[in-house]
Structure formats: C-alpha cells, structure tokens
Amino acid sequence: MAEHSNKLIHAFGALAELGQEITNKNNFQETIRTSLHLISGALGIMRGSVARYSRFGHELNMLAVRGLGDDFPLSLSLCSEDERQFLTNGLNPIEIAHAKALPFFQVYDASFERRNLQLFLPLVVRDEIVGALFLGEKATGEAYTSYEKEIICAMGQHIGVAISQRNLMAEIERHAEQNRKMFDDMRSTYHDTVKAFAAAIDCKDKYTEGHSVRVGRFSEIIASELGWGGDEVEGAAVAGYLHDVGKLTVERKIINAPYRINAKESAELNKHPSVGFEILQPIHHPFTDVPLAAKYHHERLDGRGYPDGLFDREIPFIAKIVNLADSFDAMTTDRPYKARRPAKDVIDDLQRNAGKQFAPELVTSFLGGMLKELSGENRDKRFRRLLGREYMEAEGIAEKLRYTLNEMAPTTPMTYVAAAASVGEFQIH
Numbered sequence: 001m002a003e004h005s006n007k008l009i010h011a012f013g014a015l016a017e018l019g020q021e022i023t024n025k026n027n028f029q030e031t032i033r034t035s036l037h038l039i040s041g042a043l044g045i046m047r048g049s050v051a052r053y054s055r056f057g058h059e060l061n062m063l064a065v066r067g068l069g070d071d072f073p074l075s076l077s078l079c080s081e082d083e084r085q086f087l088t089n090g091l092n093p094i095e096i097a098h099a100k101a102l103p104f105f106q107v108y109d110a111s112f113e114r115r116n117l118q119l120f121l122p123l124v125v126r127d128e129i130v131g132a133l134f135l136g137e138k139a140t141g142e143a144y145t146s147y148e149k150e151i152i153c154a155m156g157q158h159i160g161v162a163i164s165q166r167n168l169m170a171e172i173e174r175h176a177e178q179n180r181k182m183f184d185d186m187r188s189t190y191h192d193t194v195k196a197f198a199a200a201i202d203c204k205d206k207y208t209e210g211h212s213v214r215v216g217r218f219s220e221i222i223a224s225e226l227g228w229g230g231d232e233v234e235g236a237a238v239a240g241y242l243h244d245v246g247k248l249t250v251e252r253k254i255i256n257a258p259y260r261i262n263a264k265e266s267a268e269l270n271k272h273p274s275v276g277f278e279i280l281q282p283i284h285h286p287f288t289d290v291p292l293a294a295k296y297h298h299e300r301l302d303g304r305g306y307p308d309g310l311f312d313r314e315i316p317f318i319a320k321i322v323n324l325a326d327s328f329d330a331m332t333t334d335r336p337y338k339a340r341r342p343a344k345d346v347i348d349d350l351q352r353n354a355g356k357q358f359a360p361e362l363v364t365s366f367l368g369g370m371l372k373e374l375s376g377e378n379r380d381k382r383f384r385r386l387l388g389r390e391y392m393e394a395e396g397i398a399e400k401l402r403y404t405l406n407e408m409a410p411t412t413p414m415t416y417v418a419a420a421a422s423v424g425e426f427q428i429h
C-alpha cells in the first residue's frame with residue numbers, strides 16, 4: 001500500500017513537472033525529450049520514444065528516442081486503415097503484443113519485438129492523430145497495471161497538446177509568411193502604379209519635367225527629417241508623387257502656357273487640387289492620407305491659399321509637407337517665365353514665408369536636412385541628386401543655412417509673449 005502511494009506521488013510529481021515543461025516556452029525538441037525522460041523515470045521504463053505524426057507523409061517521425069538503439073527506424077509509415085483504427089481507439093494505450101491484426105504492427109513486428117516494445121499510445125488531440133508514444137518493458141519486468149496506463153494517458157495528453165500547439169504555430173507562421181509575400185507583392189504593385197501616374201502627370205507638363213517625382217522625393221526628405229517611421233515616410237513620398245494628379249484633366253495648353261496665364265485659365269488650373277482629391281479619394285492608400293495632400297497642397301498657413309482658404313491648424317499636416325516640397329521645387333527649377341533661383345535666395349524665401357505659407361517646423365527640418373548633407377553629417381546625396389552638384393555646392397550655402405536655422409530656432413513662450421506684446425497685438429495685465 002505504501003509502495004503504491006509512493007508511486008502515485010512520484011507519478012503525479014512527474015505529471016505536474018511535465019505540465020510545467022510544456023507551458024514553458026522552451027525549445028520544442030527539448031520539451032519532448034524531457035517528457036520522455038519524465039515518463040520513463042516516473043514509471044521505471046527502460047526504453048521508448050515519442051513521435052510526431054505527419055499527415056502529409058502519413059508517417060510517424062521520431063522526436064525523442066531512448067534506449068532503442070541506432071538502428072530503430074526514425075520514420076514509420078501508417079496506412080489509412082491504421083489511421084482509422086488509431087482514431088477510433090483514441091488516446092488509450094494499445095498492447096503491442098495483442099494488436100497484430102493491424103497492418104502497422106505487422107509491418108514493424110520484428111522491430112518492435114527485438115526491442116521489447118510493449119505499449120503504443122496514439123496521441124489523439126481533438127480527433128486528430130498528432131503523434132504517438134512507444135514504451136518498452138518496465139525495469140521490474142512486470143506488466144503495466146491499469147493505474148500506470150492511466151498515468152501514461154495523462155502524460156500522453158500533455159505531450160499531444162504540446163505537439164498540436166507546435167503544429168498550430170507552424171501553420172500560423174506559414175500563413176503569416178504567405179501574407180507577408182502577398183503584401184510585398186501588393187506594395188510593389190502599388191508603388192509601380194504610383195510611379196506610372198507620376199510619370200503620366202509629368203508627361204503632360206513639358207516645362208516642369210519630373211516635378212511630381214521631385215516633389216515625392218522632397219516630401220520624403222521632410223518626413224524622414226521629422227523622424228517619421230518607414231511606412232509614413234513612404235506615405236509622404238506617395239502623397240508628393242500624386243499631389244498634382246488633378247492636372248491630368250486640365251488642358252495641356254494651360255499647363256504648358258509659356259506666359260503668365262490669365263484669370264480664366266488660372267481658375268481652370270486651380271481646380272486641380274479638388275479634381276485630384278476626387279480621383280484619389282476612392283482608392284485605399286495604405287500609409288497616409290494621400291487624397292487630402294492632393295486637395296490641400298495649395299493652402300497656406302495665413303489662409304490665403306486655395307481651394308478653401310484654410311488656416312494653419314485646419315490644413316492637414318501631410319498637405320503642409322507637400323506644399324513645402326512643391327514650392328521648393330517650383331523655386332529651384334526653371335519655369336517658362338522664370339529662371340530657377342539661387343539656393344541662398346530660396347533659403348531666404350522659405351525663412352520669410354515660414355509662418356505665412358509654410359509651417360516653420362517643416363522649414364527648419366527641411367533646411368536642417370540640407371545642412372546635414374552639406375556638412376557631411378548625412379552621407380547620402382539626396383539634395384545633390386535632385387538639384388545638381390553645382391547648385392548645391394555654390395559658395396556659402398552651408399553658412400547661410402546655419403545662420404538661418406539659428407535665427408529660426410524656436411522661441412520660448414515667454415519671448416513669444418514679449419514679442420507679440422511689443423507689436424501691440426494684445427496687452428498683458
């Protein structure tokens with residue numbers, strides 16, 4: 001009786017340990033090896049193995065083997081009759097000596113007999129075979145008692161769940177991988193489409209060749225200088241690429257007019273933000289609000305922009321980015337009625353219009369990015385590639401940038417109040 005209780009305590013200890021082992025997210029192989037070790041130790045079993053069932057290969061592949069010798073087959077095939085029988089049998093130990101009628105035991109009879117394998121436990125979890133447990137004779141040489149078989153079933157259930165979880169994880173990982181691939185494909189299709197559109201827009205405007213692409217790149221620079229994440233930076237680039245998509249519906253002669261266009265033509269051209277919005281609105285854009293960038297890229301902080309004359313906070317941030325990129329490109333490229341302006345002039349313009357047309361924090365980020373490139377702090381040549389080496393390396397630009405950025409350094413709320421009071425905008429009591 002005492003011996004029986006000792007065994008019971010031992011077996012339950014092993015069972016608890018096994019449960020813990022399985023819930024710990026250890027290495028799967030290690031978990032299975034430990035499980036076999038625990039079962040053998042708890043019941044005094046000389047040899048055995050744990051196998052995982054592959055339903056594609058219809059075979060049991062050994063995960064852990066103990067005392068069965070090197071020549072024990074590492075993979076055992078099941079036929080459909082075996083599978084059916086094991087499923088019907090469920091998670092109950094089968095005495096190998098009494099199961100000779102099944103093809104599986106006939107095929108591997110010699111192998112099992114040579115190693116004195118006595119019990120076979122199909123690991124059935126949620127009506128599915130996930131593996132099997134092979135157990136040899138006990139050290140005492142006695143037959144397995146029904147109580148021991150129950151312990152084996154309980155332990156087998158733990159192992160079965162561990163294998164089943166592992167299978168599930170593998171399945172999830174496989175699906176995730178498939179989704180990732182699909183997403184990558186869609187992403188590159190999306191980008192190709194965006195670039196094709198940008199090229200189509202730029203084709204229409206012979207004087208500003210490559211404008212959309214450059215605005216895309218400048219928007220990308222601003223977003224990255226703001227410290228945005230990869231997806232958002234990509235979104236800003238897309239917003240830049242597509243900002244003038246509405247121009248596709250504007251007559252070519254207006255876009256290409258080699259003179260300052262008249263009021264009627266200008267009204268026609270000024271519809272392009274709203275048209276662009278209409279074109280882009282039905283499309284789902286993954287990273288940022290591209291349609292809003294198209295609609296509001298001609299708005300100004302001081303409310304003097306179009307189409308809606310929005311003020312500062314009413315303008316979507318992405319539209320402010322594209323506005324700066326757009327204006328910068330307009331100033332730094334030759335137009336039919338105006339030659340490109342020198343960099344120092346452009347920097348002055350951005351500073352002067354910060355707070356009126358442009359968001360000051362965007363101007364400082366953008367100019368900061370330019371300075372980083374010129375001073376060698378940032379090794380890529382984004383500005384040089386877009387504006388030309390000669391243009392960017394003209395005398396004194398770096399000093400100009402340093403000076404401007406210094407002047408534009410954010411003021412504290414106190415200095416803001418003092419400055420505002422001194423021009424009599426409001427009184428301090």
Ligand SMILES: [Fe+2]
Nearest residue numbers: 243244272297
């Ligand atoms: Fe525009």
Ligand SMILES: [Fe+2]
Nearest residue numbers: 215243244326
């Ligand atoms: Fe534009």
